[in-house]
Amino acid sequence: MTPPDWQNWKPGVLATLMFIVDEAAGRVLLIRKKRGLGAGKINGPGGKIDPGETSEHCAVRETQEELGVTALDPVKHGELWFQFVDGLALHVDVYRATRWEGEPTETPEAIPLWTSLKELPFEEMWADDRFWLGEVLIDQKNFTGRFLFDDDTMLTHEMEWH
Numbered sequence: 001m002t003p004p005d006w007q008n009w010k011p012g013v014l015a016t017l018m019f020i021v022d023e024a025a026g027r028v029l030l031i032r033k034k035r036g037l038g039a040g041k042i043n044g045p046g047g048k049i050d051p052g053e054t055s056e057h058c059a060v061r062e063t064q065e066e067l068g069v070t071a072l073d074p075v076k077h078g079e080l081w082f083q084f085v086d087g088l089a090l091h092v093d094v095y096r097a098t099r100w101e102g103e104p105t106e107t108p109e110a111i112p113l114w115t116s117l118k119e120l121p122f123e124e125m126w127a128d129d130r131f132w133l134g135e136v137l138i139d140q141k142n143f144t145g146r147f148l149f150d151d152d153t154m155l156t157h158e159m160e161w162h
């Protein structure tokens with residue numbers, strides 16, 4: 001396969017992910033996603049940016065809609081660029097927050113899962129997550145990642161740490 005030309009990737013669909021970290025307890029608020037892209041997988045809450053909406057607002061709104069929790073003072077830690085071989089392109093901003101309001105509650109979209117930072121369930125997550133999630137959640141690193149997917153299979157990846 002011809003190597004992808006990262007420089008020419010289009011942003012495509014804009015989306016967000018939110019990871020709420022309970023630093024005192026050493027855990028992160030994940031979800032079991034019930035529908036949409038990645039249904040059945042474990043992930044952070046998130047979704048597509050609405051027209052005219054900022055990415056930070058989207059990350060907070062999606063977390064409210066999926067779990068009934070409001071993330072406070074989120075910090076952006078990364079950008080994910082996904083190209084799927086069927087043509088779908090997705091650009092995802094990744095946020096981390098350490099304060100929140102509300103109790104996580106199951107919704108039609110997601111089941112909340114408080115998860116130990118020492119036991120991130122990579123085997124049930126998207127294949128690229130093992131390249132960045134621990135570094136963002138635990139070490140608070142900043143990154144850009146580019147990934148080529150064929151459906152659920154990751155074909156290539158490229159990481160930059162800032």
Ligand SMILES: Nc1nc2c([nH]c(=O)n2[C@H]2C[C@H](O)[C@@H](COP(=O)(O)OP(=O)(O)OP(=O)(O)O)O2)c(=O)[nH]1
Nearest residue numbers: 015016017036037038043046047048092126128129
């Ligand atoms: N951690 C992780 N998240 C991913 C990957 N690929 C991917 O689309 N996501 C996230 C980004 C978005 O939060 C979500 C896909 O967005 P979506 O907009 O289709 O989700 P949705 O169906 O719930 O959307 P919405 O209608 O609520 O906006 O999945 C991945 O490889 N790793």
